[in-house]
Amino acid sequence: MASQALTTISLTSLPKLSQGKVRDLFSLPGNRTLLFVTSDRISAYDVILKNGIASKGQILTLLSAKWFEILSSRIPDLKHHFITLTPPPAPGVVTPDEQRMLRGRSMVVRRLKIFPIEAIVRGYVTGGAWLEYEENQTIHGLRLPAGLQRCQQLPQPIYTPSTKAELGEKDINISPAEARAIVGDKYATRIEELALACYRAGAAYAEERGIIIADTKFEVGLDEKTDEIYLVDEVLTPDSSRFWSKEDYQVGRDQDSLDKQVLRNWLTANGLKGKPDVEMPPEVVEKTRDRYLEVYERLTGQTLEAALKALEE
Incomplete structure (x- = not known):
């Protein structure tokens, strides 16, 4: 327990x-x-x-x-x-x-100085991006090919940033051009290139272990003394990413995610999406925890208990 x-x-x-x-x-x-x-x-x-x-x-x-x-x-x-x-x-x-x-x-x-955007990269069309695509054939305002299906892999990963909201407020999806206006021309391309490189490298590693990274968000910081861009915050976790089992993946339907989609689904099904002061029932807590542990073990090749024990040595 x-x-x-x-x-x-x-x-x-x-x-x-x-x-x-x-x-x-x-x-x-x-x-x-x-x-x-x-x-x-x-x-x-x-x-x-x-x-x-x-x-x-x-x-x-x-x-x-x-x-x-x-x-x-x-x-x-x-x-x-x-x-x-x-x-x-x-x-x-x-x-x-x-x-x-x-x-x-x-x-x-x-x-470091943190840039006020979320550097989101999508390799598959799902979630809110699918809803936008269904309506307009765009994602964050970017025009995409016609005929894509739910959860289909995109022709290539795309950079689809959002604002980084203060606590209690909501992130807002924006276009790469709008992100450029926020961070400035000097850094916009470097941030996009870093996010895409990290997604591609992470997705390749995960696929070797039977995990699809459908999308993820990165945060980026700046060393103001050296003018260098840094990857910061959490990276490719079930809090910041959509993980799917490669074995169970099927185009045209929602996937059984190895992340907090379990919680999102429960909130939506019970009319609690976006509402404050919500307490998860024990079964949602345990199911979510099980998904986090499973993806951790598959990606790292060790149990959480073994990793924590190693910290004591």
Whole structure:
């Protein structure tokens, strides 16, 4: 049986800078790095659910760390914000109890300026993109070939950004041209190229393990001193991506996703989409957790328990 979900992150040793839907950000001594802590909170349709998913923060953190390693090996000169899973590098910064609480759910990361967009890449037409395509044969305003079916692979992956909303507000789908207006000509092409390269490399790795990455969203930061672009935040997790089993994939119908689509489906079926103060029933919690664990194990080749044990060695 899973342990209790950790939905509130309380650290007395470090100043909290911000709290997002899932992650809390703390300042570390020296002002050059941050402690990035992932709770067990879960959101859907931009709303945080009242209860969380036990171990979810550890799944997302350890999977992201694995992806930073994989993508770095497949994309020359890739820069990312991840430094270490060991919280934090200086002795005595957090208490022993806090260290135990943070095990497997925290990353020490570089402090960067974050661009105010979500760099979404789609390899398949599904979800809200399918609804737009059905109506207009476009996705985020981009014209696509006629005759595509639900969940069909696109001729090539496309960059379909959105705004990055403040907590409590909703992201808005925008065109690449609108994203360029937000981030500026100097960085727009570099962000798009990075997002597409990361998607292609990640999708190829996942396919080798029987997983289709239908779409995903990345976040990107800037080192203002060097003017270099960095991949930041979580990467290719079941919170930020749609994962399908390659074995079960079939064009023309919705897929049985290995991500939080279980939760989205339950909310929609019960008329709760986008409503606040919703509590998931135990069966939805467990089914969602099972999907997260399955995709974690298939992508990393090890159990969560083994990964957490390795952190103690």
